[in-house]
Amino acid sequence: MPAVQADLDRFDHAILRVLATEGRISAVELARRVGLSKSPVQARMKRLEEDGVIAGYRAILDPVKMGLAHVAFVEVRLDDTREAALQAFNRAVLTVPEVEQCHMIASRFDYLLKVRTVDIADYRRVLAERISALPHVAQTSTYVAMEAVKEAV
Structure with a gap:
């Protein structure tokens, strides 16, 4: 609805x-x-x-000052896109703290993740141990951000 x-x-x-x-x-x-x-x-x-128009109030944190300057965008393709598989992925991705955003995409891949980590080595660990281990993940492609030109909070 x-x-x-x-x-x-x-x-x-x-x-x-x-x-x-x-x-x-x-x-x-x-x-x-x-x-x-x-x-x-x-x-x-x-x-x-x-009415839920104002969903809440929060502090806006500076991730760079918190030591989380590395940003990667990850395309995720699933091996199964039936509803049960999508729901399993959705539930599991919520538990990965390094995933800042997760969007289901109408494209050649299924999800686009924004992942924030300390550095490339930390990202590699998160990709190998957490993202690739999510339910039904068949393939990932990573794009490392060099600079945030505009980033709404």
Whole structure:
């Protein structure tokens, strides 16, 4: 069943734009920026949270400063693409902490992973011991990122 799109007006969009870049902004400052008073902004934020439009709040960490500068993109082809195999892969890939993103792809391969590790040696270990050991993995191809030109968080 497809997700239902929330009914958002211009104030909701304005609130979301500010919160997307400044999640710790005070309600008073947010209200000032979007042209409403504090109470309506708080009510809208509560509704947006309850409706799942705002899925949560989090700290944005700098992976390079955490020693995780190596980024690789991995194409994964499965040996079986029936629903049970896809679900088994999906469940298992969630347990690999080095996999930052996992997308099912409509292409000549089945999944595209974004993997973040300390260095190439660490990546090689993760590929051999974790990614290649995931259910139904038949083949992988790796592309090492040299520089992140644009990376949304």
